[in-house]
Amino acid sequence: MTTDMTEFARGIFQSQPFSQFLGAELTAVGEDSAEIRVQNRKELQQQHGFIHGGVISYLADNALTFAGGLALKGDALTAEYKINYAKPALGETIIARATAVVTTRRQAVCTCSIFAVNGDEEKLVAVAQGTIVAADKKN
Template sequence: MIDLDFARRGLESQPFSRLLGARLAEFGDGAATLELDIRDELKQQNRYLHGGVLAYAADNALTFAAGTVLGPELLTAGFTIDYLRPATGVTLRARAVVVQAGRSRATCRCEVYTVDGDGAATLCAAAQGSARVVRASGTVPG
């Protein structure tokens, strides 16, 4: 399978992930953790981190977790997210784990936290989703 350095290069190859400043903190054994710094330009009008940023983090963490068991040729098949409380702090952390995997699809859960300046984490969203293996042509293996 793939290791943390390979996975980090994959994340860095995503222009949107670079724009957000995302980084992969953990990758392997059915889990992945994605982090990014909370900056003013990522907030909405009430000064909370925008829900789209939380959804991005959950989506990518879910798919990277799936990649620990299925390999790198994946796409998100779908996911749902529940926003539990407004996201404030200095760091956003999304940790996803595989809950079931087959040959071509994995289902994962993700908890999204904000971390304050003292290192205290607060759960702000929860997500569940799946990723599926795709061929280079974009087709699903039959």
Template sequence: MTTTNGTGGPVTAPATLDLGLARQVLAAQPFSRLLGARLAAFGEGTATLEVELREDLRQQNGFAHGGVLAYAADNALTFAAGSVLGPAILTGGLGLQYLRPARAGTLRAEARVIHAGARQAVCGCELFAVDGTGEAVLCAVAQGTVLRSGAPRP
């Protein structure tokens, strides 16, 4: 994925990032494993993360807990940015607007890079509740900034 930076120059992610490696990174996150999150798509400035809306991920009214939607948006945004910036990144900020409850099926967070520079990317995300027939209902939208963090600490 090549995207332009603030001065019009290209920003290109390392060629070694792919869906298989991204899935390994997700599997190494204990909280993501707890939620049963999976990456359905990754690369070229986009990422799609999915979570089955199990009973234990619901709040008292039977809707998916807002924290589950926030998690999905955060991770999808970060993976989308990672496809451009590389793997040593952290979320710098996240804004989320809930539109309607996610009731059942699969929560799908579809993120894309809106703008990337050498050190940060601004990303957008749409969150859908997808039922068994494939019908998707938009539940929330998010925007976030992801920053290069340098080499990860051991």
């Protein structure tokens, strides 16, 4: 992975107000992959103390888009995605890891696994798949 693409990804991430609001961190990038994490805190939980599904969905969407954008080598947008919640998310940290599995000139199909982390233990709490498209500069 070139330093330019890593810096490009980090620059985009830093410019996302919602990511900053959640306290999210872009912790790893590759040629076609990305990892984003959020520290658990009370404001991100639902009434049962689990991490809110909206936070998990945000992580999936953003990680998918970063993985797809890196695979497409530029700015990208989510065209669609689907998420399956496997179990309630309880943990100190939530981590989303996404990878592009098929890339064409204009789009990337990506998968994402979301884990709840306690110490060294990771539990899979959700999986997602999405189609990411190169951003149309004309819009």
